[in-house]
Amino acid sequence: xxSERKIRANRANARASTGPKTAHGRSHAARNALRHAxxxxxxxxxxxxxxxEAFARQIIGTDANPxxxxxxxxxxxxxxxxxRVRHARHQILSQPLSDPDYESExxxxxKSALVLRYARRFDLSMPMPDDVMEILxxxxxxxxxxxAILADKARExxxxxxxERRALSxxxxxxxxxxxxxxxxxxxxxxxxx
Amino acid sequence: xxxxxxxxxxHSKANSKTGTKTxxxxxxQPLALFGSPALLAGEDAAAYHQLxxxxxxxxxxxxxxxxxxxxxxxxxxxxVLRWRRLKAELMRMRxxxxxxxxxxxxxxxxxxxxxxxxxxxEILQDYLEDQTEDDARTLAHKCAExxxxxxxxxxxxxxxxxxxxEIRETARVFKAEELAQDYARxxxxxxxxxxxxxxxxxxxxxxxxxxPLVEELDNIERIxxxxxxxxxxxxxxxxxxxxxxAVLSEALRRQVQEVEGEFxxxxxxxxxxxxxx
Numbered sequence: 393x394x395s396e397r398k399i400r401a402n403r404a405n406a407r408a409s410t411g412p413k414t415a416h417g418r419s420h421a422a423r424n425a426l427r428h429a430x431x432x433x434x435x436x437x438x439x440x441x442x443x444x445e446a447f448a449r450q451i452i453g454t455d456a457n458p459x460x461x462x463x464x465x466x467x468x469x470x471x472x473x474x475x476r477v478r479h480a481r482h483q484i485l486s487q488p489l490s491d492p493d494y495e496s497e498x499x500x501x502x503k504s505a506l507v508l509r510y511a512r513r514f515d516l517s518m519p520m521p522d523d524v525m526e527i528l529x530x531x532x533x534x535x536x537x538x539x540a541i542l543a544d545k546a547r548e549x550x551x552x553x554x555x556e557r558r559a560l561s562x563x564x565x566x567x568x569x570x571x572x573x574x575x576x577x578x579x580x581x582x583x584x585x586x
Numbered sequence: 587x588x589x590x591x592x593x594x595x596x597h598s599k600a601n602s603k604t605g606t607k608t609x610x611x612x613x614x615q616p617l618a619l620f621g622s623p624a625l626l627a628g629e630d631a632a633a634y635h636q637l638x639x640x641x642x643x644x645x646x647x648x649x650x651x652x653x654x655x656x657x658x659x660x661x662x663x664x665x666v667l668r669w670r671r672l673k674a675e676l677m678r679m680r681x682x683x684x685x686x687x688x689x690x691x692x693x694x695x696x697x698x699x700x701x702x703x704x705x706x707x708e709i710l711q712d713y714l715e716d717q718t719e720d721d722a723r724t725l726a727h728k729c730a731e732x733x734x735x736x737x738x739x740x741x742x743x744x745x746x747x748x749x750x751x752e753i754r755e756t757a758r759v760f761k762a763e764e765l766a767q768d769y770a771r772x773x774x775x776x777x778x779x780x781x782x783x784x785x786x787x788x789x790x791x792x793x794x795x796x797x798p799l800v801e802e803l804d805n806i807e808r809i810x811x812x813x814x815x816x817x818x819x820x821x822x823x824x825x826x827x828x829x830x831x832a833v834l835s836e837a838l839r840r841q842v843q844e845v846e847g848e849f850x851x852x853x854x855x856x857x858x859x860x861x862x863x
Contacts, residue, residue: 451650471654475620478661482624490627535675539805546808553815560819564826567651571833579840 430480430555434472444468451570457577463570470563477555484548488541496532496540503528620657626668634664645827652830655823662820669813673806680798681791682766685780688794689762692783695730698761703730705753706740713743730754 394402412421434440447468452460488494495503510516510524520528532540542549623634638660647653695702706726707719714722728736729750737750768776784790799806 453650467651471620478624482626486626535672535679538672539676539802539809542808542812543805549812560822564822567826567830570651571830575833 430473430477430552434469434476440472440476444472447471459573459577460570463566463573466566467563467570470559470566474556474559474563477552477559481549481552481556484545484552485541488545489538493531494537494541497544499532499540620654623664624661629668634660637664648834652827655827655830659820659823659827662816662823665816666813666820669809669816673809673813676802676805676809677795677799678770680802681795682770684794684798685769685791686762686766688787688789689765689780689783690759692787693758693762693765697765697779698757699730701761702754702757703727705757706730706750709744709748709753710740 412418434444444465445468448461448464451464451467506524506527510520531537623631625631625634638656641656641660641663645652645656645659647656703723703726706729707723710722710726711719725736725739729740732750740750765776765780769780780791784794
């Protein structure tokens, strides 16, 4: 049995570690869900809910059994969610990749440090040496650029991965539920025909 | 009593049902329905569509949910290929850079003399307009051997605008780049030369590329993680398709068993038997 002292300590620890404390942290966390709006249900968007209904109708096909509607809608909802997450993930990668002037955050910091170091040591009215200029004007290319983007966007990609995992799981169980209803209906239909 | 006629009716119903589904599927444009292909800049859309066709032909979708799962398998497979390609390219570039740096420090004059002489000849020709190309080339050859008189003459001609050591360094770096590219293309003569240079320096290509690869370790790990995620999800999709097939075949088997169990051949009436005789 957990002692009273331990319970009190656990509760105190839990109170001390639940979410952001500072005003900046709280305002940042409050905006988390708005970044991609992926935590909002698809039915909060009229356009998306229309898509869900249309997709559900396609899943059901010609089967008019009303029992099929709910599981089909759940499959469609999860699929539309999945599409939203994948679109957001694609944007995160494709936008910087198609930007010819993209510079990684790490390199930007290094370049700023280089300029500051140079400014401290030399007169800024003098032209910078060629090797310094070469570093400052260099841009990542090819696989280095892609790797730099992955490094810069790692946190965002990880967050989206969680959304994708949840949507995939919901869709898997929705498909299973839909299949189960379909099978049951088939059995009933066959029984009625005999 | 389940008669042959009744069974035939059921078959025709089943066929008509399949027919309806097939025509509904034919109307579906899978890519548009499940979102446009997530292609990045420089990726081949035709290759993606070819992959879709191959998977559809292999899996043979029976309904829209199958289509949805196939679209996912293709997208995930494409992603796996993308990450593998990126990793291979990253490692290859790092290897090339390491080799290039090694060659820049270990090439002898005999390896890059030709391009050194070419560069010197070109510069001299700009200054010696009244002389022939052969004269410029002869002087360039002597400069390349660092003959003091020739070097002095060169310095006088170019009036301090060029530094012979810098030109030599540029030629060496240029040759190192060229050799590294040839090595990547597996040119036999270059492989032989580089193997010899590595042996002289008492090192190997593996040792050479180890350090730069360690620098890329974070990136490689990140790419590996993305590859694993995509592979796991692709395999899960394939398992899901398998499961649906198993369920479908089980349902069909049960239907067939039920139908077989209830099946009875309708006895011919005496009149029909007589007619048949």
